[in-house]
Amino acid sequence: xxxxxxxxxxITLAMLMCIGSITGxxxxxxxxGTAETTKESVSEAKTxxxxEAKTxxxxxxxxxxxxxLKATIGITFQDLSNEFVSNKKKALMxxxxxxxxxxxxxxxxxxxxxxxQVSQMETFINQxxxxxxxNPQESTTLQPSYEKAIAAGIxxxxxxxxxxxxIGQVWSSCPDVPxxxxxxxxxxxxxxxxxxxxxxxxRGVIGHQAEIFRSxxxxxxxxxxxxxxxxxxxQTANYSREEGLQLMENWxxxxxxxxxxxxxxxxxxxxxxxxxxxxGKEDEIKVLGIDGIExxxxxxxxxSLAATMFQDGTQIIINSFxxxxxxxxxxxxxxxALSQELxxxxxxxxxxxxxxxxxxxxxx
Amino acid sequence: xxxxxxxxxxxxxSKFGIIIAFAAVxxxxxxxxxxxxxxxxxxxxxxQISFNGxxxxxxxxxxxxxxxxxxxxxxxCLAGLVSAHYSVAGSGxxxxxAIAVLAGVLVATIFGLINGLLIAKGKLPPFxxxxxxxxxxxxxxxxxxxxxxxxxxxxxxxxxxxxxVLNIPIPVVIFGVMLLISVILLKYSKFGRHVxxxxxxxxxxxASGINAAKVQTMVYVIGGVMCGIxxxxxxxxxxxxxxxxxxxxxxxAIASVVIGGTSLSGGRGGVLxxxxxxxxxxxxxxGLDIMNVSSYYQKIIKGCIILLAVFLDxxxxxx
Numbered sequence: 093x094x095x096x097x098x099x100x101x102x103i104t105l106a107m108l109m110c111i112g113s114i115t116g117x118x119x120x121x122x123x124x125g126t127a128e129t130t131k132e133s134v135s136e137a138k139t140x141x142x143x144e145a146k147t148x149x150x151x152x153x154x155x156x157x158x159x160x161l162k163a164t165i166g167i168t169f170q171d172l173s174n175e176f177v178s179n180k181k182k183a184l185m186x187x188x189x190x191x192x193x194x195x196x197x198x199x200x201x202x203x204x205x206x207x208x209q210v211s212q213m214e215t216f217i218n219q220x221x222x223x224x225x226x227n228p229q230e231s232t233t234l235q236p237s238y239e240k241a242i243a244a245g246i247x248x249x250x251x252x253x254x255x256x257x258x259i260g261q262v263w264s265s266c267p268d269v270p271x272x273x274x275x276x277x278x279x280x281x282x283x284x285x286x287x288x289x290x291x292x293x294x295r296g297v298i299g300h301q302a303e304i305f306r307s308x309x310x311x312x313x314x315x316x317x318x319x320x321x322x323x324x325x326x327q328t329a330n331y332s333r334e335e336g337l338q339l340m341e342n343w344x345x346x347x348x349x350x351x352x353x354x355x356x357x358x359x360x361x362x363x364x365x366x367x368x369x370x371x372g373k374e375d376e377i378k379v380l381g382i383d384g385i386e387x388x389x390x391x392x393x394x395x396s397l398a399a400t401m402f403q404d405g406t407q408i409i410i411n412s413f414x415x416x417x418x419x420x421x422x423x424x425x426x427x428x429a430l431s432q433e434l435x436x437x438x439x440x441x442x443x444x445x446x447x448x449x450x451x452x453x454x455x456x
Numbered sequence: 457x458x459x460x461x462x463x464x465x466x467x468x469x470s471k472f473g474i475i476i477a478f479a480a481v482x483x484x485x486x487x488x489x490x491x492x493x494x495x496x497x498x499x500x501x502x503x504q505i506s507f508n509g510x511x512x513x514x515x516x517x518x519x520x521x522x523x524x525x526x527x528x529x530x531x532x533c534l535a536g537l538v539s540a541h542y543s544v545a546g547s548g549x550x551x552x553x554a555i556a557v558l559a560g561v562l563v564a565t566i567f568g569l570i571n572g573l574l575i576a577k578g579k580l581p582p583f584x585x586x587x588x589x590x591x592x593x594x595x596x597x598x599x600x601x602x603x604x605x606x607x608x609x610x611x612x613x614x615x616x617x618x619x620x621v622l623n624i625p626i627p628v629v630i631f632g633v634m635l636l637i638s639v640i641l642l643k644y645s646k647f648g649r650h651v652x653x654x655x656x657x658x659x660x661x662x663a664s665g666i667n668a669a670k671v672q673t674m675v676y677v678i679g680g681v682m683c684g685i686x687x688x689x690x691x692x693x694x695x696x697x698x699x700x701x702x703x704x705x706x707x708x709a710i711a712s713v714v715i716g717g718t719s720l721s722g723g724r725g726g727v728l729x730x731x732x733x734x735x736x737x738x739x740x741x742x743g744l745d746i747m748n749v750s751s752y753y754q755k756i757i758k759g760c761i762i763l764l765a766v767f768l769d770x771x772x773x774x775x
Contacts, residue, residue: 173598174700178603327745327750332700333698334701337693338504338745341504342745345494345496345742346489346491346748366695390607
C-alpha cells in the first residue's frame with residue numbers, strides 16, 4: 093500500500109515538474125503594427141557611450157524595414173525575482189511588442205543559477221533560434237554554451253555581465269568599474285579637501301562579477317588617494333537590505349566613527365539607511381549606493397541617500413536586443429557600453445522620470 | 457518510567473550544556489571588545505534575534521513532533537507583502553492597521569494549515585511538503601508583488617518593527633509575548649504533552665487516545681502564525697516588503713531549535729533552549745561584526761557551532 097502511494101507520488105511530482113518547466117518558458121508575440129513611438133528607443137551609433145537616443149517610428153510598409161523582420165530570439169535572464177532584472181524583461185517585452193511585431197521572444201528565468209542557464213541555452217540551440225541574448229549569472233560557467241551556440245551559427249549577445257573570454261559574442265554593458273570609481277569620487281567631493289573620510293564599505297556577494305568590478309573601481313580611486321580614506325569597516329552584506337541593516341546596526345554598536353557608507357548596491361545602502369535612521373544619525377553619516385532602483389532614487393530625492401549610480405536597465409536591454417537584431421540581419425556589430433550615471437539630489441528628477449516609465453509596465 | 461527520567465536528565469544536560477556554551481561565547485565577546493557588553497548593543501542584539509526567534513518558537517513545536525518546516529522564509533515573506541500592501545500610506549488599498557496585520561498573519565496561517573493537513577492527513581513527508589510549499593509560496597509572492605518591493609508604509613505599520621515601548625523595541629516585546637505563550641502551550645498544557653507524545657512515539661500516542669493527526673496539523677498552524685507575525689514585524693523593520701525577503705530563514709530557525717537541545721527525531725526539547733540557541737547565533741554575528749571579522753570566518757564559525765550542536769544532540773540520544 094505504501095509503495096503504491098510512493099510510486100504515484102513520484103509520477104505526480106515528475107508531471108508537475110514537466111508542467112512547471114513548460115510554463116516557465118514565456119513567449120511574447122508582438123501586437124500588430126502600432127503607430128506609437130516608444131519613449132525609449134535605440135540609437136544606431138556604435139560609439140562607446142549611448143545617452144539620449146533618437147526616436148524611431150514604425151514604418152507602415154514600402155522598403156523592408158527592420159521592424160518587419162521575422163525571427164525568434166531566445167533570452168535567458170539571470171534571476172527574474174530580482175527587481176532590476178525583472179524590470180529589464182518588462183521593458184524589453186514592451187519594446188518588442190511596440191517595435192518588432194514579427195519577432196518572437198522566448199524568455200527564460202535562470203533563477204540565480206548558472207547551470208540552469210546552461211540548460212536554457214542548450215534548449216535555445218536545439219530550438220534553432222535566430223539569436224540568443226544571455227544575461228549571465230556568472231562569467232565563467234556559460235562559456236561552453238556560448239561556444240556551442242556560435243558554432244551552430246547562432247549569434248550570442250551578452251547582456252549586463254559578459255563571460256570572461258571573447259569568443260565571438262557581443263556585449264551590451266553598463267560598466268561597473270568606471271561607475272564605482274565615479275561613486276567614490278563623488279564621495280570625496282562631499283567632504284572638505286583636507287579631511288580624511290572614515291568610510292565603511294559594504295560589498296556585494298563576494299566573487300560575483302559585479303562585486304569584483306565594483307571593488308576594483310573602489311581600489312582604483314582609493315589607491316591613488318591614500319590619505320583621503322580611512323577604511324574603518326569592509327564587509328559583505330550580500331546585496332541584501334536585511335543584511336545591510338543588520339551590519340550597519342552592528343557597526344554603529346562598535347563605537348567606531350563612520351563618516352560615510354559606500355555600498356555596492358542600493359538594497360544594502362537602503363538597509364544601512366534604516367539602521368542609521370533608527371540611531372538618529374542621518375545627519376552624521378552619508379550613504380551611497382549603486383544601481384538606481386526606485387527606492388534609492390526616492391531616497392536621493394528625500395535626502396536619506398547621498399547618491400546612487402543609475403543603471404539604465406531599459407536601455408541596456410534594448411541595446412542587447414538591437415545588437416541581436418543586427419546580428420540576425422548580418423550587419424556588423426560591436427560592444428555597446430552605457431555609462432552608469434551619477435544620481436545626486438541635483439539631478440534626481442531625471443531618474444524619477446525614467447523610473448516612472450517602468451512602474452507603468454506590468455509583468456506577465 | 458526509567459526512560460522518561462533518563463530523557464529528562466539528558467534534556468537537562470543538553471540544556472545546561474547550551475547555557476555553558478552561550479555563557480562562554482558571551483564572555484569571550486565581552487572581553488574581546490568593550491562595545492559588545494553595552495546596553496544599546498544588547499538591545500540591538502535582542503531586536504535582531506526577535507524575528508528568527510519568533511519563527512524558531514513555531515519551529516520548536518514542529519520539530520518536537522518529529523517534523524520539519526522548510527517553508528518558513530516564504531511564509532514570512534508573503535505575510536510581509538500582504539500586510540504591507542494594505543499599509544501603504546495614502547493608497548487606495550490602505551486598511552486599518554489591525555486588518556492589514558491580520559491579513560498577513562492569516563495568509564501565513566493558511567499555508568501553515570495546508571502544510572499540516574498534507575503532512576498529518578495526507579501522510580506525506582514533512583521535508584518534501586514544506587520544500588514544495590516553500591517554492592510555491594515564493595512564487596506566489598513574486599506574482600502577488602509583480603516582482604517589486606512595496607514601500608511607503610503608514611506610521612502605524614512602521615511602529616511595529618521600528619518603534620519601542622519603554623526603550624524596549626517592539627519586536628522584542630512581541631517575541632517575549634510569543635515566548636510566554638509558547639512556554640505555556642508546550643510545557644504546561646495538555647496540548648503540549650500531546651505534542652511531546654506524538655513526537656516521542658506516534659503509535660503509542662495514538663494508542664493512548666491522542667489524535668495524532670490533529671496535533672501534527674496544529675503544530676504547523678502554530679508555525680504559520682509565528683511566521684505571519686515575524687513577517688509583519690520584519691517587513692516593518694526593513695521599511696520595505698520584498699518578494700526576496702527571508703530567503704534561507706529556515707536554516708537559522710532550525711539551527712536555533714537544534715542548538716537549543718530539541719532533538720530532530722522528536723519527542724524531546726523545549727522552547728527555552730530554542731531561545732538560547734537563537735541568542736547564541738545572534739551574538740556571534742553581532743560580536744564578530746563589531747570586531748570586523750571577515751564574513752568568511754563568520755560563516756565557518758557559525759557552521760562549526762551548528763555541527764557541534766548536532767553532535768551533542770546525537771550524544772544525548774545514545775545516553
